[in-house]
Amino acid sequence: MFSGLMLTAWESASIVAVVAGVVGFFIGLRGSAFAAHALPNGAFAGAAGASLIGVDAIAGLAVFSILGALTIAALGRRARHDVATALVIVVMLGLGSLFLSMTTEYAPEIFSLLFGEVLGVSSSELIPIAIIGVVCIAAMFLVYRPLMLSSVMPDVAEARGVGSTRMEVIFLVIVALTTTMAVPVVGALLIFSLLISPAAAARSFTNRPFTAMGLSVLIALGTVWSAIALAYLSNLPIGFFVGSIGAGTYAAGRLWAGWKRNRASTPRVAGGRSRAQVQIS
Amino acid sequence: MQGRAVDGSDEILAVDGVSVTLSGREILRDVTFHINAGEFTGLIGSNGAGKTTLIRVILGLITPSSGTVRVESGSRGHPLIGYVPQRITLDPDMPLRARDLVGLGIDGQRFGLPLPSATRRKQVDEMLDAVDATRFADSRVGNLSGGEQQRILIAHAIISHPRLLLLDEPLANLDIGSEQEVVDLLARIAREQRIAVLISTHDMNPLLPVMDRIVYVANGRIATGTTAEVVSSESLTKLYGVHVDVIHVHNRILVVAGRREEALQHGGSESIVELV
Ligand SMILES: Nc1ncnc2c1ncn2[C@@H]1O[C@H](COP(=O)(O)OP(=O)(O)OP(=O)(O)O)[C@@H](O)[C@H]1O
Ligand SMILES: [Mg+2]
Numbered sequence: 016m017f018s019g020l021m022l023t024a025w026e027s028a029s030i031v032a033v034v035a036g037v038v039g040f041f042i043g044l045r046g047s048a049f050a051a052h053a054l055p056n057g058a059f060a061g062a063a064g065a066s067l068i069g070v071d072a073i074a075g076l077a078v079f080s081i082l083g084a085l086t087i088a089a090l091g092r093r094a095r096h097d098v099a100t101a102l103v104i105v106v107m108l109g110l111g112s113l114f115l116s117m118t119t120e121y122a123p124e125i126f127s128l129l130f131g132e133v134l135g136v137s138s139s140e141l142i143p144i145a146i147i148g149v150v151c152i153a154a155m156f157l158v159y160r161p162l163m164l165s166s167v168m169p170d171v172a173e174a175r176g177v178g179s180t181r182m183e184v185i186f187l188v189i190v191a192l193t194t195t196m197a198v199p200v201v202g203a204l205l206i207f208s209l210l211i212s213p214a215a216a217a218r219s220f221t222n223r224p225f226t227a228m229g230l231s232v233l234i235a236l237g238t239v240w241s242a243i244a245l246a247y248l249s250n251l252p253i254g255f256f257v258g259s260i261g262a263g264t265y266a267a268g269r270l271w272a273g274w275k276r277n278r279a280s281t282p283r284v285a286g287g288r289s290r291a292q293v294q295i296s
Numbered sequence: 297m298q299g300r301a302v303d304g305s306d307e308i309l310a311v312d313g314v315s316v317t318l319s320g321r322e323i324l325r326d327v328t329f330h331i332n333a334g335e336f337t338g339l340i341g342s343n344g345a346g347k348t349t350l351i352r353v354i355l356g357l358i359t360p361s362s363g364t365v366r367v368e369s370g371s372r373g374h375p376l377i378g379y380v381p382q383r384i385t386l387d388p389d390m391p392l393r394a395r396d397l398v399g400l401g402i403d404g405q406r407f408g409l410p411l412p413s414a415t416r417r418k419q420v421d422e423m424l425d426a427v428d429a430t431r432f433a434d435s436r437v438g439n440l441s442g443g444e445q446q447r448i449l450i451a452h453a454i455i456s457h458p459r460l461l462l463l464d465e466p467l468a469n470l471d472i473g474s475e476q477e478v479v480d481l482l483a484r485i486a487r488e489q490r491i492a493v494l495i496s497t498h499d500m501n502p503l504l505p506v507m508d509r510i511v512y513v514a515n516g517r518i519a520t521g522t523t524a525e526v527v528s529s530e531s532l533t534k535l536y537g538v539h540v541d542v543i544h545v546h547n548r549i550l551v552v553a554g555r556r557e558e559a560l561q562h563g564g565s566e567s568i569v570e571l572v
Contacts, residue, residue: 044390157407164404167392171449174355174379175405175456218391222436225410227391 021247027136028239030148031197032209036232037155038193039214041186044224045166049097050087050187051210053104055194057083059203060111062128067118072128073143073195080194083107084187092180130254131202133243140199147196154189162186163224201239205254209235212261219268234264306332307368308460308492309354314363316349322516323349327363329511329520331492333459336483338503339496341513342571347496348382350513351462354494355379368459378453382464382496386445388438394448395420395433401452419455426481427451428474442469450478454485461486461493467502475502482506500527501548514571527551532571540571 042051061079062072083103090099115125127135136144155162165172165182173179190210197206213234217227242256309331316324323346331337341347352358354365355377367377378401386392398420403410410416424433427447432440437448446469453461463482467475483506486493497503500510500523510526512519512535519526519535526532527549532540536553543550551571 044392046387156409159409160400160404160406163392164400167386167390167397167400168381168384168449170355170357170381171379171452172404173357174377174462177405218389222391222393222434224392224396 021134023136023138023141024133024243025240027141027144027200028133028243029236030144031200031206032213032235032239033232034148034151034193035197035206035209036213036235037152037228038189039210039212039235040217040224040228040231041155041162041166042190042210043214043218044163045186047186047190048211049100050084051190052207053087053100053107054080054083054187054190055198055203055206057104057107057111058191058194058198059128060107060114062198062203063111063114063118063125066124067114072199073140076195076198077192079107080191081188084191085184088180088184088187091183127202128198129202129204130252131198131200131205131257133200133246133253136200144196144200147192151189151192151196154185158182158185201257202254205257208258208261209238212265213238216264216268219272238264306334308333308335309368309494310364310366311350311354312364312366314350314353314360314365316346316353316358317361318349318358324353324360324513324518325516327518329509329518331460331494331509333492334486334490335492335508336486336503336506337492337494337509337511338500338507339494339511339513340498340500341496342498345513346516347513348464350511351379351464351494351496354460354462376456376458376460378456378458378461378491380446380449380453380461380463380466382468384445384449386438386440388436390436390438392437393434394429394437394440394444395424397437397448398423398429398451398455401455404456423451423455426454428477443471443474446470447474447478450482457489458491461491463493463495465496465498467495467497467499479503479506504547504549536571 039051042048058076058080061075061077063075064079065072065075086103087096087100090102161172161177162182162185164175165177165179169179172182193210194203194206197209201209214227214231216234217230220230221227238257238260242253242260245251245256246253307330311330312328314324314327315322327350339347339350349358353360354367356365399410399416401423402416402419421430421433424430427450429444429447429451432444437445440448446466450463450466453463461482466478466482470478479502482493482495485491494511495503500507504523507523510520510523512526512532514532514535515537517535519531527542529540529542532542532551538553540551540553543552553571
């Protein structure tokens with residue numbers, strides 16, 4: 016379970032999980048889940064186009080996801096953001112269907128772009144994945160504070176010289192790069208799960224932003240590791256496990272938050288200050 | 297009146313001949329006023345007068361159709377403006393405590409991760425204490441009440457040491473006791489730290505004891521000067537274009553429009569409208 020191909024699988028999936036955990040934290044903060052859905056799906060068309068002209072899938076993914084990110088940011092300044100995002104995904108999916116109709120690829124290759132092929136990642140692919148991963152993390156840490164300020168209060172940030180358009184472009188390009196490195200590993204459909212679920216679950220466990228980001232990374236790592244192990248043992252597709260474990264962690268987080276709320280609001284009668292006390296200021 | 301700069305070197309904000317047209321409608325026309333360091337200015341006007349619009353023009357979020365806005369640059373060349381918006385929605389799901397938001401006021405625009413430090417923490421604690429927010433410092437900002445969020449936003453704005461502090465209806469969500477506390481705090485900060493403070497409000501009364509200057513917006517135009525100069529029957533009648541009475545009762549000022557003689561003739565007070 017830990018040798019050869021499998022080792023590359025563990026490594027690439029771990030890199031993807033760390034980046035998805037960090038980037039996903041900000042996707043939750045900014046409420047940009049729709050863009051995180053659109054970019055990988057659109058990038059899938061890029062990979063199909065790349066195979067058509069015979070270049071590396073990663074090149075196609077990078078070109079399409081970054082173009083998509085820039086278009087969403089540019090259109091989003093004038094139109095409603097969700098409409099801009101929807102337009103981009105529609106155009107890219109259209110191109111994708113055109114490329115697929117022209118290509119002679121076998122169905123399994125297409126399938127692996129959509130649902131990932133963690134066991135199919137070769138050690139030569141591992142290098143670009145690792146480089147892009149490091150770039151994403153470094154960029155996230157670099158813009159951590161201005162991006163947070165701009166995500167929480169865009170106008171206030173603008174008053175302090177943190178332009179919201181600039182932050183939007185930077186962030187969407189980081190999401191595009193994350194997409195580029197993650198699609199070959201976990202697939203265009205399932206990277207969405209890794210970008211959303213761990214961060215959403217982490218939010219339920221803590222009030223502290225940096226802790227939530229760290230927790231999001233840990234949950235993402237736990238998700239992919241157990242998914243690989245379960246896929247290996249059961250011979251079922253890894254995507255099934257990534258998706259269902261992701262949903263499971265989120266449900267666990269909500270349950271935990273609900274339980275904590277209940278406990279906090281149960282009045283303690285003997286001795287302690289109960290909620291029933293009235294305070295007049 | 298205090299510290300009017302003679303040489304203009306103390307001038308923090310200069311708004312000159314600014315007109316604003318939004319969706320084909322002229323909202324503000326030929327607005328001119330200047331604010332100096334340490335001055336406390338009230339931006340007074342009724343709902344829809346254009347207070348928020350004027351503040352967003354100063355912030356550079358709205359481009360005026362004519363005129364110029366100049367904000368004195370900070371030491372690093374870009375104008376340091378603290379801003380408290382009128383309305384803000386903070387997601388209750390967001391893992392961000394009140395103290396984190398105040399902390400972002402110190403260094404939110406800087407690159408790199410925030411490194412925990414004792415001085416930073418002390419600074420945040422003191423600021424939280426100053427706005428009476430220590431009680432909910434560790435709660436999620438999104439879960440706080442409107443008035444509690446207002447205090448946190450004020451703390452966020454003040455802790456960044458701006459040269460110019462723009463607050464859009466900061467008193468709207470506060471009860472009367474808190475209102476006076478916040479006004480006193482802002483007045484003290486303006487004086488001690490030589491910050492130019494511009495506060496918008498539809499009720500000037502809480503500001504009367506501390507205001508150095510008024511910018512009174514009505515009909516898309518402004519009247520500016522000291523409270524005594526602006527809030528007078530002549531000056532406001534000119535601004536509104538209808539007869540206006542300024543009534544002083546119990547240390548409060550009431551601004552009402554409508555011809556008293558007409559109202560009396562008709563045997564009622566229907567045509568008397570309280571303005572702000
Ligand atoms: N984008 C826009 N397009 C057209 N009209 C606008 C636009 N934004 C604001 N207005 C109009 O400009 C006027 C001034 O609005 P503004 O928000 O500045 O008022 P305000 O003085 O802040 O009022 P309030 O006390 O209610 O906050 C209003 O009549 C409003 O309808
Ligand atoms: Mg307003």
